[in-house]
Amino acid sequence: MGNVLILAEHQNGKVKKTAFELASKASEIASSLGGQAEAVLIGTNDENLSKELAAYGIKKVYLLECPALEKYNAEGYTKVLADLIAEVKPEVLLAAATPVGKSCMPRLSGKLNSGLVSDVVDLKVDGSKVIATHPIYSGKALVDVKVNGSPQMLTIRPNSFGAGSPQDGATAESIKKTADAGELKSKMVDLVQGASDKVDLTEAELIVSGGRAMKSSDNFKILDDLAATIGATVGASRAAVDSGYAPHDMQVGQTGKVVNPKLYMAFGISGAIQHLAGMRTSKVIVAVNKDPEAPIFQKADYGIVADLFEVVPMLTEEFKKAMNE
Ligand SMILES: Cc1cc2nc3c(=O)[nH]c(=O)nc-3n(C[C@H](O)[C@H](O)[C@H](O)COP(=O)(O)OP(=O)(O)OC[C@H]3O[C@@H](n4cnc5c(N)ncnc54)[C@H](O)[C@@H]3O)c2cc1C
Numbered sequence: 001m002g003n004v005l006i007l008a009e010h011q012n013g014k015v016k017k018t019a020f021e022l023a024s025k026a027s028e029i030a031s032s033l034g035g036q037a038e039a040v041l042i043g044t045n046d047e048n049l050s051k052e053l054a055a056y057g058i059k060k061v062y063l064l065e066c067p068a069l070e071k072y073n074a075e076g077y078t079k080v081l082a083d084l085i086a087e088v089k090p091e092v093l094l095a096a097a098t099p100v101g102k103s104c105m106p107r108l109s110g111k112l113n114s115g116l117v118s119d120v121v122d123l124k125v126d127g128s129k130v131i132a133t134h135p136i137y138s139g140k141a142l143v144d145v146k147v148n149g150s151p152q153m154l155t156i157r158p159n160s161f162g163a164g165s166p167q168d169g170a171t172a173e174s175i176k177k178t179a180d181a182g183e184l185k186s187k188m189v190d191l192v193q194g195a196s197d198k199v200d201l202t203e204a205e206l207i208v209s210g211g212r213a214m215k216s217s218d219n220f221k222i223l224d225d226l227a228a229t230i231g232a233t234v235g236a237s238r239a240a241v242d243s244g245y246a247p248h249d250m251q252v253g254q255t256g257k258v259v260n261p262k263l264y265m266a267f268g269i270s271g272a273i274q275h276l277a278g279m280r281t282s283k284v285i286v287a288v289n290k291d292p293e294a295p296i297f298q299k300a301d302y303g304i305v306a307d308l309f310e311v312v313p314m315l316t317e318e319f320k321k322a323m324n325e
Pocket of ligand 1 (some may be wrong): 275
């Protein structure tokens with residue numbers, strides 16, 4: 001049977017948003033493959049999390065209890081996932097292209113000797129195979145890939161599909177198992193929350209980013225105000241980060257984070273290829289730049305040729321008015 005298993009990430013007793021996206025997509029492709037959507041949660045036995053996943057189409061949830069894996073550990077995750085896969089034999093395994101998915105799925109694919117397509121932005125089913133679309137050459141081209149081996153393994157770029165609406169009253173069978181992480185060579189002793197309590201850039205639906213033209217870290221406050229008004233996360237170009245205006249965890253691009261929001265607003269960012277590599281799949285791109293020839297305008301859906309220091313406060317005011325209406 002063509003079951004689709006998702007690795008559902010959770011934190012602080014809550015299922016992460018990326019897992020709901022995976023659940024909806026898994027449910028859709030499982031019905032084309034003649035199977036059902038299932039999920040695995042590692043390091044918890046909380047059945048409430050199963051209910052949350054059921055609302056997005058998951059029919060069965062494996063809760064793998066394992067004290068050693070209450071905090072993420074790549075080796076341990078790989079071991080317990082390999083054990084579960086040997087038992088339940090899913091046709092397809094999906095994980096999010098987050099730090100967790102990016103670190104454990106390649107290990108797992110090596111261990112299982114199966115193919116993995118990473119950072120998938122679209123997928124469809126052809127017979128018993130999933131055809132996954134993912135960017136190559138820093139996002140300049142998209143390629144369709146079919147996986148040989150079993151299970152077919154994919155990591156999905158967050159915000160590629162959307163989760164859809166939860167179904168009230170849906171239920172999933174919960175199966176509690178005690179998992180053995182084996183002899184771990186490393187252990188996560190602490191997980192430290194970043195300075196910002198905003199949604200991480202890689203999962204954000206709205207992003208406002210500043211470039212070298214911001215001129216100082218103090219000036220980033222105008223982007224903070226704009227972001228706070230619309231519930232966005234603030235990003236930065238590498239030039240802004242290298243100049244010390246923003247920390248590295250805000251960098252978008254080839255050597256920063258790959259983002260995929262519904263709206264990406266670029267202020268004083270020229271649009272270098274390495275920056276585009278991190279944000280070109282954004283659904284709507286707005287660019288504000290003084291230079292009408294700036295390359296970012298070739299990618300932007302909406303462009304404003306103007307000084308960002310005039311435009312940003314105006315946008316913040318207009319958004320505030322609109323939000324209050
Ligand atoms: C191996 C490698 C990896 C890299 N990785 C990354 C990466 O991950 N992310 C990344 O961003 N870059 C990366 N870069 C750097 C990249 O090539 C660019 O240098 C960088 O993106 C430029 O940042 P910027 O657009 O902020 O600055 P600039 O290119 O200097 O552009 C500033 C822009 O602001 C405009 N401007 C100036 N004043 C104003 C104003 N008042 N109002 C409006 N507009 C104004 C200018 O017209 C200009 O277009 C990488 C480079 C290399 C070689």
